[in-house]
Amino acid sequence: MLSIWERNEFIKYDHVIIGSGIVGLTTAYFIKKKYPTKSVLVLERGLLPTGASTKNAGFACMGSLTEILDDLKIASEEEVLELFLLRKKGLERLQSILGKEKIGYQSNGSYELIFENEMPALEKIEYCNQLLRNEIKQDAFKLNNAKMQEFGFNGVTAMVENLCEGEIDTGLMMKNLIHLVSSMGVEIKTGCEVLSFNETSNQVEIICNNPVLNSELIFKANKLFICTNAFAKKLLPQANVTPGRGQVLITKPIPHLKFKGIFHFEEGYYYFREYKGCVLFGGGRNIDKQTEETTEFNLNQVIQQSLIEKLQTIILPNQDFEIDLQWTGIMAFGPTKKPIIAPYSENVWVGVRMGGMGVAIGSEVGYILSEMIDLNDK
């Protein structure tokens, strides 16, 4: 039941985007930038964005040595290169939208810890550098054992420096992205869960839950963009998307912490970084993969405990620490690492399945989606 005022002013938009993660917000940004007179609405089910974009580790990363070698086992060199370039372009685009300061970009170094059983990977450093050199005009990887002692890690046999990665402040980036699109006139409605959508010949109805009135609210749009990543199956049951939960923790500040920068190990399954004098550590999905294929945000005590053990034995040996926070975020995976960026129908587009690299590729995906709108029907 709508009032005349609501029906006239609150319901009809040119473009509606579902999901206010990095993909939804950058899609809104590029559409509004290109077509400033068009009305753009973002619908978000959570009071805050509630998926991966405010829950991740903030690595501006393009792939570690062992991750790239692992990818090459199932994908061709061309495919691996294509994904690397998507990450590179995405990070450049994110910086061009907000600037380095507003995403808290820093390059304090990026390193991969190599354990005894992974030593053969070092022989492939030159091969990987060759593969990527044409695109980045420099070496991507360099053996750097000198810093290993300085950082104080235990049980690590070698360390590879990644020369083209950095780190961002995820919270700052998302907050500034929300401010930016709002200042451009994009409307964002939070606490607005989309239940389904219907298409007629020239418009799309977007059916939302309206809990206060215990009813449904139907928005109308000329074009709809579905940017719900791991939650895509709710609206698109056929989508080939499997959720993958990521467990994260952060310590309280550690006096005289010996390292800065971002670190990966075990093909990118584990990652840690320094953040404001604390250690943020996440990963371990590989030790309980099936349980982690969920869209529920619960902590997995087995994985959280294994993170604490790795902190004690590898990252902060002989050092006392306290855990400040533990949390989870939900990623989206599929049979390949390629995201789904595609038209669903004449007036509906989909940008989902960002894997563990949506910080890197998300803005490029937003750009590609905005470019898919028919130019004759802006």
Ligand SMILES: Cc1cc2nc3c(=O)[nH]c(=O)nc-3n(C[C@H](O)[C@H](O)[C@H](O)COP(=O)(O)OP(=O)(O)OC[C@H]3O[C@@H](n4cnc5c(N)ncnc54)[C@H](O)[C@@H]3O)c2cc1C
């Ligand atoms: C622990 C962790 C660490 C990570 N580390 C990194 C990293 O270091 N580097 C990197 O590049 N990537 C990383 N990622 C991946 C990256 O965070 C994601 O790929 C990226 O944030 C996905 O963005 P998105 O906008 O596609 O999805 P999301 O951020 O998940 O946004 C989707 C939004 O849609 C909303 N939504 C869903 N269904 C509905 C509905 N029916 N109605 C309305 N709204 C809905 C959700 O609430 C959510 O806010 C990490 C992810 C996690 C979880």
